[in-house]
Amino acid sequence: MPGQQRDASRPDHAHPDHGRPGADGQVELLGDLDRPRAWMLLTGGVPQSHVDLDDPRHLELEYMRRLGHLIDLAAPAGTPLRVLHLGGGGLTLARYVAATRPGSRQLAAEADAEVARVVRQRLPLNQPARRRTRDGRIVVRVADARAVLEQVPAGSFDVVVADAFAGAQTPAHLTSAEFTQAVARALAPSGLYAANIGDGPPLAHARGRVAAVRSVFPHACVIAEAAVLRGRRFGNLVVAAAGRELPVAGLTRRAAADPFPARVVSGAALDRFVAGTRAITDARAEPSPVPPPDVFA
Numbered sequence: 001m002p003g004q005q006r007d008a009s010r011p012d013h014a015h016p017d018h019g020r021p022g023a024d025g026q027v028e029l030l031g032d033l034d035r036p037r038a039w040m041l042l043t044g045g046v047p048q049s050h051v052d053l054d055d056p057r058h059l060e061l062e063y064m065r066r067l068g069h070l071i072d073l074a075a076p077a078g079t080p081l082r083v084l085h086l087g088g089g090g091l092t093l094a095r096y097v098a099a100t101r102p103g104s105r106q107l108a109a110e111a112d113a114e115v116a117r118v119v120r121q122r123l124p125l126n127q128p129a130r131r132r133t134r135d136g137r138i139v140v141r142v143a144d145a146r147a148v149l150e151q152v153p154a155g156s157f158d159v160v161v162a163d164a165f166a167g168a169q170t171p172a173h174l175t176s177a178e179f180t181q182a183v184a185r186a187l188a189p190s191g192l193y194a195a196n197i198g199d200g201p202p203l204a205h206a207r208g209r210v211a212a213v214r215s216v217f218p219h220a221c222v223i224a225e226a227a228v229l230r231g232r233r234f235g236n237l238v239v240a241a242a243g244r245e246l247p248v249a250g251l252t253r254r255a256a257a258d259p260f261p262a263r264v265v266s267g268a269a270l271d272r273f274v275a276g277t278r279a280i281t282d283a284r285a286e287p288s289p290v291p292p293p294d295v296f297a
Helices: 062-073 092-100 113-122 145-151 177-186 204-214 248-256 267-274
Strands: 015-022 025-032 038-043 046-052 082-086 105-110 137-142 157-162 187-199 219-224 235-242 263-265
Touching (some): 025 113, 046 092, 062 092, 062 157, 062 187, 062 248, 082 092, 092 105, 105 113, 105 145, 113 137, 145 177, 177 204, 187 204, 204 235, 204 267, 219 267, 248 263, 263 267
Parallel strands (some): 082 157, 105 137, 157 187
Antiparallel strands (some): 187 235, 219 235, 219 263
């Protein structure tokens, strides 16, 4: 699920700035008057991204903060990374990487041309001239995320982040073990994969997604609020995976200290989370569940 959370899915005192209809409905920006140049990007009334143009290090949405923790722990502080973003939205995480790891080279795949247009015109990136490639770049490609993933050279990225939604659902072809295998091919041997999953009771989709990830990667963990993990409400789960040991201790400390604390599930606890669950495959993949009507209220 995109930007669901309790404290900022619609900023107080927000004012709308409407765009044209995109592939999944009206594209609009809601200004956050508590942060003068901060905006919430919505498609069809569904929050997709929160962007603060003055402070790209500010991650308002809880699941985005967890992705930020993974970026922080993916390599020594300040080390440039090669990052592939499957789902561009407002480029919130790409801006964060550029601010915290100068010189990073990033590619974002955004399937909705109207979203890309609104972001380019109203939430512009502050980037160096194209000839100064050593200073890092964020390139946006308007195309299907899986098509972009399958076209990139093998081993060409240090981090792949899957955060792609059509409205409030992840498209089926971005949920499977075959999709995850394509992610593994794109990653360098020490690379890190992270995906944002929206689900609610009984978490059947999330368990199938995690099983798909574990069928490809030997190390994995899940980060989510306890109420979501226990199936008490719909919400976001972030799954992280790699061919190497994950920084579970560091993630646990950071997630516990967030405004809305989250748990990190790994090892035997993750075994229990997916016990008896079949990995999602292309042959039986479905979009992620539709959130309840009141999720974004």
